[in-house]
Amino acid sequence: MKFAITSKGDQKSNTLMHKMRTYLLDFELIYDEDQPDIVISIGGDGTLLYAFHRYSSRLDKTAFVGVHTGHLGFYADWTPEEIEKLVIAIAKTPFQVVEYPLLEVIIRYQGGAKESRYLALNESTVKGVEGTLVMDLEIRGEHFERFRGDGLCMSTPSGSTAYNKALGGAIIHPSISALQVAEMASINNRVFRTVGSPLILPAHHTCMLKPVSHFDFQVTIDHLSYLHNDVKSIQYRVPEEKIRFVRFKPFPFWKRVHDSFIDDSD
Ligand code: NAD
Numbered sequence: 001m002k003f004a005i006t007s008k009g010d011q012k013s014n015t016l017m018h019k020m021r022t023y024l025l026d027f028e029l030i031y032d033e034d035q036p037d038i039v040i041s042i043g044g045d046g047t048l049l050y051a052f053h054r055y056s057s058r059l060d061k062t063a064f065v066g067v068h069t070g071h072l073g074f075y076a077d078w079t080p081e082e083i084e085k086l087v088i089a090i091a092k093t094p095f096q097v098v099e100y101p102l103l104e105v106i107i108r109y110q111g112g113a114k115e116s117r118y119l120a121l122n123e124s125t126v127k128g129v130e131g132t133l134v135m136d137l138e139i140r141g142e143h144f145e146r147f148r149g150d151g152l153c154m155s156t157p158s159g160s161t162a163y164n165k166a167l168g169g170a171i172i173h174p175s176i177s178a179l180q181v182a183e184m185a186s187i188n189n190r191v192f193r194t195v196g197s198p199l200i201l202p203a204h205h206t207c208m209l210k211p212v213s214h215f216d217f218q219v220t221i222d223h224l225s226y227l228h229n230d231v232k233s234i235q236y237r238v239p240e241e242k243i244r245f246v247r248f249k250p251f252p253f254w255k256r257v258h259d260s261f262i263d264d265s266d
Contacts, residue, residue, distance in 0.1 A: 001029050003090070004036035006051040008043025012069045016042050016080055020067075020087060027091035038090060038246060041066045041076060045162075048075035049222045052121045052243060059119075063097050063244040065090075072259055074161055075121075077251050089248040097244040100158045100174040101203070104239035105221060110230040118221045121243060122159030125184070125220045126209060126234060127151035129227065132187065133217070138208040139201065145194050146212065149186035154179055154207065154236045158243075159222075161257060169198040173253055177203040177238050203238035 003024055007017040020040060021031060039055055039062055041048040048066045055062045066076030067083060078086050089095070103120040118124070127133055133151050137144045155164035157172035160180055165171060169182035179201050186194040201207060211217075216229045258264075 001038065001090075002032035002036050003029050003038045003040065004031065004033045004055075005040045005042060006047055006054065008047045008069065010043070010069070012080070013042045013047070016067065016069065016083060020083055023084070023087040024091065027087065029091060036062055038062070038095070039064050040086075040090075042069060043076065044068055044070050045073040045075050046223060048073070049121055053222065053224065056119050056241075059241050059243060063095065063246045065246040065248075072256070072264060074158065074256060074260065075245075077256065086248065090246075093248060095246045095248065098174075098247050099242040099244050101156055101177045101238050102241055102243060103154060103156045103159070103179055104235075104237050104241075105154075105219070106235040107219065107228055108232045108235070109228075110215060110232050113230070116228070119239060119241060120154075120159070120221045121156060122162045122222045123153055123155035123164060123220075124222075124236065125151055125153045125163065127184075127218045128214060129216045129218055130214065134212045134214065135209045136212060137181075138210065139199075140205050141208075146192075147183070147186060147194050147209075148192045149194070150184040152209065153182045153184060155182065156180075156238075161260070164198075167198075170200065171257060172200065179203075179205075179207065179236060179238055181207060206235060206237045208236070209234040 005017045007013040039051050041051040067078040068076035105118040105124045107116045134148050157174040160172045164182050167182040181199040210233050215231050
C-alpha cells in the first residue's frame with residue numbers, strides 16, 4: 001500500500017509526520033506523494049482541507065485520515081497519543097471507508113470563456129467585490145428569489161458544522177446527500193425580500209446564482225479564495241465524486257458534534 005503524509009507545518013505536526021513515516025516504512029508500506037492509496041493529514045481540519053484539494057483529482061483512489069495536533073477536528077479525529085495504534089491499523093488491517101458528499105461549483109463567464117469547475121469539502125461562499133451582493137437565485141431552473149446582502153454560503157453536510165453553522169444553518173448528518181444554502185446578512189424590508197431561512201436541497205436539485213448588475217465576485221472554495229470577473233452564472237450541486245475517509249474506530253458524527261460544541265470531558 002502507498003501512503004503520503006501532509007503536515008500543518010508546525011514543529012509538533014512535523015515531528016509526528018516523521019515518526020509516522022518511519023513507522024509505516026518499517027511496516028514496508030511505500031511512500032508515494034503523487035499516487036497514494038491513503039493520505040494521513042497531521043494538524044487540524046485546515047490541513048485536511050489542504051490535503052483534499054491536493055488529491056481532489058484522484059478521490060476514487062485515495063482515502064483520508066486525520067490526526068489533530070490542536071483541538072479535536074471534524075476531519076482530524078485521531079490524537080497524537082494514538083499514532084502507534086493508527087500505524088498498526090493502517091499496516092495490518094484491511095481498512096473500511098465512509099464516504100461523504102461534496103459540493104460542485106461551476107462558474108461560467110460572459111463572452112463564453114472556458115468555465116471553471118471546483119469541488120468543495122466544506123463550502124463555497126459568494127460575496128460582492130464592491131459592497132452588497134445582488135444575485136438571482138434559481139432552484140431547478142426556476143426563479144426563487146433576488147438575494148441582497150453580504151453573501152451566500154453553500155455547504156456540504158460535513159461542512160455544515162463549519163461556516164454554515166456560524167450563519168445559523170442546520171447541522172446535517174453526512175450520510176444525507178444534500179447541499180445547504182445559508183444567507184449572510186440579507187437585506188429584508190418592504191422593498192427587498194429573501195426567504196430568510198437556510199434551505200436544504202436534495203442531491204438532484206441544482207442551485208444557480210445569476211448576477212443582476214455587477215459581474216465580479218469573490219468566491220471561496222473551502223480555505224481558498226478567488227476573484228472571478230465577468231461572471232454569467234455560478235452553479236452548485238452535489239457531484240458524483242465523494243471523499244472517502246478511512247475508519248478504524250467508531251467515532252459517530254453526533255458524538256463529534258457533541259464533543260466539539262457541547263463538552264468533551266467524558
Ligand atoms: P481557520 O484556520 O480560520 O479555521 C477555521 C476553523 O474552522 C477551525 O477551528 C477548524 O477546525 C474549523 N473547521 C474547519 N472545517 C470544519 C468542519 N467541517 N466542521 C467544524 N469545524 C470546522 O481556517 P481553515 O483552517 O483554513 O479552514 C477554512 C474553513 O474555515 C472554511 O472552510 C470555513 O468553513 C471556515 N470558516 C469559518 C468562518 C466562521 O465560522 N465564521 C468564517 C470563515 C471560514
